[in-house]
Amino acid sequence: MLVDLYTKKVFNMAYQFTGSHQEAEDLTQDIFVKLYRSLDKFDLGKNFTAWLLALAKNYLIDEYRRTKWEKRSRDDFEDHAPTLAGTDDPERGLAEEETRNLLWSGLNQLPAEIRMAVILKEIQGKTYEETAEISGVPVGTVKSRISRGRLQLAKILSQSSREGEHDM
Amino acid sequence: MICDKVQNLLSPYLDGELAPRERAEVDAHLAACPECAGLAARMRAAVAAFAAFPDVDPSPALRRRLLAIPERSRRFRLDLDFLRRPVLQPFLAVAAGLLMLVSVYFASPGSFQRSINREFHRGIGSIEKIYVRAGSLTDRIGDLAVTAYDSAKAVNPIGRAENRY
Missing domain, CATH: 1.20.5 (Single alpha-helices involved in coiled-coils or other helix-helix interfaces)
Structure with missing residues (x-):
């Protein structure tokens, strides 16, 4: 039951954080082993999903610090993502695809805690409060991390746009 | 307002969390500064693009691996249960002491x-x-x-x- 309910959530969190499908599957397995060993520590009065995602987040960041994933390249965005519905405007579609690719690779340039906050808030659609609960920090800290992450990614997009203009 | 200050306010500006006066100041700066206006537009595009990121499916093999974990985990625990017997505690304490001495020796x-x-x-x-x-x-x-x-x-x-x- 736990596997059916939570595999996709944990796997996607790991995939978005590491950028590697294979790595994410191995880490998901490690996280479930840790989950089974920690189940007796779960406080029944609390939100299980938030508790599990906090456990997963802690494990991912610990592994990141131990192995330094940021030095590895991420899989291409299109390698595993299902095909997105295109727009009628091909030029706009190309621009959106380029933005997605830049953001996907740009995640690797964010420090671990900021990257995780961006993944939870922006990609997984959690609220600031939910992100703070999973991250184990105050809401203000999450807002600050999201602000820094957004600004850094916007600068990456701006720089790419300037380089594109230079090339033309 | 200087650009650095405005750029640090862009995130709460997009979230609609600025006080009216601060928001008006950011609006005025963005109207006059193309660089900050460009950053704001790209930040908005990034937020929209992230929201459209699709979930990725794990492989069926992962599900099988995960379903096999509880059994393996339980077997592993049973194998180690004998270590909890009280009669072994003094021996384990002595062994831990010896291990500490050996580790001190090998550490230096x-x-x-x-x-x-x-x-x-x-x-x-x-x-x-x-x-x-x-x-x-x-x-x-x-x-x-x-x-x-x-x-x-x-x-x-x-x-x-x-x-x-």
Whole structure:
């Protein structure tokens, strides 16, 4: 039951954080082993999903610090993502695809805690409060991390746009 | 407003969390500064693009691996349960102590060997000093014996008596 309910959530969190499908599957397995060993520590009065995602987040960041994933390249965005519905405007579609690719690779340039906050808030659609609960920090800290992450990614997009203009 | 300050406010600006006066100041700056306006537009595009990121499906093999975990985990726990028996606790405590000593030795084998060498040479030095002192003592005893013999010979009451008669 736990596997059916939570595999996709944990796997996607790991995939978005590491950028590697294979790595994410191995880490998901490690996280479930840790989950089974920690189940007796779960406080029944609390939100299980938030508790599990906090456990997963802690494990991912610990592994990141131990192995330094940021030095590895991420899989291409299109390698595993299902095909997105295109727009009628091909030029706009190309621009959106380029933005997605830049953001996907740009995640690797964010420090671990900021990257995780961006993944939870922006990609997984959690609220600031939910992100703070999973991250184990105050809401203000999450807002600050999201602000820094957004600004850094916007600068990456701006720089790419300037380089594109230079090339033309 | 300077660009750095505005750029740090762009995130709450997009979230609609700025006070009206601050929001008006950011609006005024963005109208006059193309660079900050460009950043704001790209930040908005990034937020929209992230929201459209699709979930990725894990492989069916992962599901099978995950379903097999509880059984393996339980087997692993059973195998180690015997370690919790109270009768083993004193032995485990001694083993832990020995392991600590061994780990201290292996953590710093160089300094451990150096300290042994230092103590060994210090011991050798002490023995040499004792030997030298003992040698000088025997010399002194020898000198004392010679002096005593010479004195006795010089006094020699028996010899004098023999000479007198």
